[in-house]
Amino acid sequence: MRMERSQELFQRAETCIPGGVNSPVRACRSVGAAPLFIERAQGAWLYDADGNALIDYVGSWGPMILGHRHPVVEDAIRRVLERGVSFGAPVDLEVALAEKVISLVPSVEMIRMVNSGTEATMSALRLARGFTGRNVLVKFDGCYHGHGDSFLVDAGSGVATLNIPGSPGVPGEVTRHTLSLPYNDMDAFRELMAARGGEVAAVIVEPVAGNMGFVRPREGFLSLLREETQKHGALLIFDEVMTGFRVALGGVQGLFGIKPDLSTFGKIIGGGLPVGAYGGRRDIMAHVAPMGPVYQAGTLSGNPLAMAAGLATMEEISRPGFYENLEEKTLKLVEGLAAAAKDAHIPVCCDSIGSMFGMFFTKGPVHSFADAKTSDLMRFNAYYAGMREKCIYLAPSQFEAGFVSMAHGSAEIEATIQAARSVMKTL
Ligand SMILES: *Cc1c(COP(=O)(O)O)cnc(C)c1O
Numbered sequence: 222m223r224m225e226r227s228q229e230l231f232q233r234a235e236t237c238i239p240g241g242v243n244s245p246v247r248a249c250r251s252v253g254a255a256p257l258f259i260e261r262a263q264g265a266w267l268y269d270a271d272g273n274a275l276i277d278y279v280g281s282w283g284p285m286i287l288g289h290r291h292p293v294v295e296d297a298i299r300r301v302l303e304r305g306v307s308f309g310a311p312v313d314l315e316v317a318l319a320e321k322v323i324s325l326v327p328s329v330e331m332i333r334m335v336n337s338g339t340e341a342t343m344s345a346l347r348l349a350r351g352f353t354g355r356n357v358l359v360k361f362d363g364c365y366h367g368h369g370d371s372f373l374v375d376a377g378s379g380v381a382t383l384n385i386p387g388s389p390g391v392p393g394e395v396t397r398h399t400l401s402l403p404y405n406d407m408d409a410f411r412e413l414m415a416a417r418g419g420e421v422a423a424v425i426v427e428p429v430a431g432n433m434g435f436v437r438p439r440e441g442f443l444s445l446l447r448e449e450t451q452k453h454g455a456l457l458i459f460d461e462v463m464t465g466f467r468v469a470l471g472g473v474q475g476l477f478g479i480k481p482d483l484s485t486f487g488k489i490i491g492g493g494l495p496v497g498a499y500g501g502r503r504d505i506m507a508h509v510a511p512m513g514p515v516y517q518a519g520t521l522s523g524n525p526l527a528m529a530a531g532l533a534t535m536e537e538i539s540r541p542g543f544y545e546n547l548e549e550k551t552l553k554l555v556e557g558l559a560a561a562a563k564d565a566h567i568p569v570c571c572d573s574i575g576s577m578f579g580m581f582f583t584k585g586p587v588h589s590f591a592d593a594k595t596s597d598l599m600r601f602n603a604y605y606a607g608m609r610e611k612c613i614y615l616a617p618s619q620f621e622a623g624f625v626s627m628a629h630g631s632a633e634i635e636a637t638i639q640a641a642r643s644v645m646k647t648l
Pocket of ligand 1: 368
């Protein structure tokens with residue numbers, strides 16, 4: 222694979238952008254590779270600066286569920302371009318997107334648009350604290366909720382580790398209020414709530430985890446979170462920035478029939494443009510300014526270009542059969558990858574829900590971040606490099622999920638499985 226142009230661009234980027242990238246994982250450091258600079262995309266394919274064509278399983282880290290350059294989304298964006306791209310005043314598209322989300326996600330009665338998933342979770346946490354008058358946040362190890370100070374606590378395994386900022390620059394005074402528990406550890410959660418439930422403002426969770434690799438909730442885990450938060454007057458926040466409109470039309474909450482108090486969205490809801498949103502119970506959302514006292518604002522929030530792309534995407538994914546079709550393709554891919562590994566005698570642990578999938582290089586089972594870390598990372602890195610050489614574009618980290626889009630056809634899925642078959646033999 223030619224990479225001269227990408228390498229040249231990366232060298233330039235490294236002199237003027239920290240690490241050469243505007244978001245860390247893109248730099249491909251953990252896999253020891255240099256990033257490919259992308260020039261354009263179409264459907265399931267990316268075309269890089271050196272003219273390589275790659276089958277894309279990153280999908281801009283989640284948003285591109287329709288594939289790249291979907292004509293309906295492009296038309297919607299084009300119509301906005303002809304009217305002006307930002308007014309800082311209300312537009313009809315904001316109302317339409319709010320109504321659409323509310324119609325698809327039963328727990329959401331009111332919703333506020335922001336510009337990223339990070340902003341959505343930060344705002345939802347502030348709202349939960351403002352509403353309950355409490356400060357403590359409970360999260361789970363290996364879950365990612367954006368880069369807000371309160372969420373950057375990776376407590377490692379074990380119960381409720383305190384006072385450990387996960388990043389320099391985050392005051393201990395802030396993370397003191399964040400308690401992080403092992404994902405799927407129901408006993409630890411029960412014990413924590415019994416001891417400190419009355420101090421907890423919110424419990425936030427990736428209801429299907431995608432940021433430690435793909436990890437599904439164990440039977441009863443999410444309903445336990447629901448019961449215990451209700452019992453102690455804490456709010457339950459489902460961070461569906463990744464899973465919303467990805468695992469199913471109604472998100473994880475629709476799939477498992479659990480109603481959180483607040484939900485956060487991003488990625489698909491913006492159709493590839495910068496959007497996030499938080500919403501939920503009307504009585505809680507009524508506390509958001511200017512309806513209530515909890516302050517949150519944004520110069521570009523509800524931006525018409527972003528609303529148009531999001532709304533067009535939401536309309537396309539609401540078509541009958543959309544998710545069945547996507548899930549079928551994803552299952553075929555995951556079964557093919559598992560079979561390729563089996564034939565090469567490589568222990569892997571594959572799983573998917575909807576069009577979100579993952580594969581760990583361990584025999585599993587993987588229920589937590591600690592389990593995920595038993596994956597053979599040397600083997601993952603070799604797999605990543607081998608697949609990229611064969612023009613299969615995967616996330617450059619074991620601890621990320623993969624995404625299939627509507628634009629992936631059986632030809633792309635088959636080519637991916639064939640590539641995996643030959644790469645697995647070399648691992
Ligand atoms: C991506 C992601 C975020 C952060 O969203 P950004 O738009 O990157 O700020 C938050 N939560 C989850 C679950 C995510 O996957």
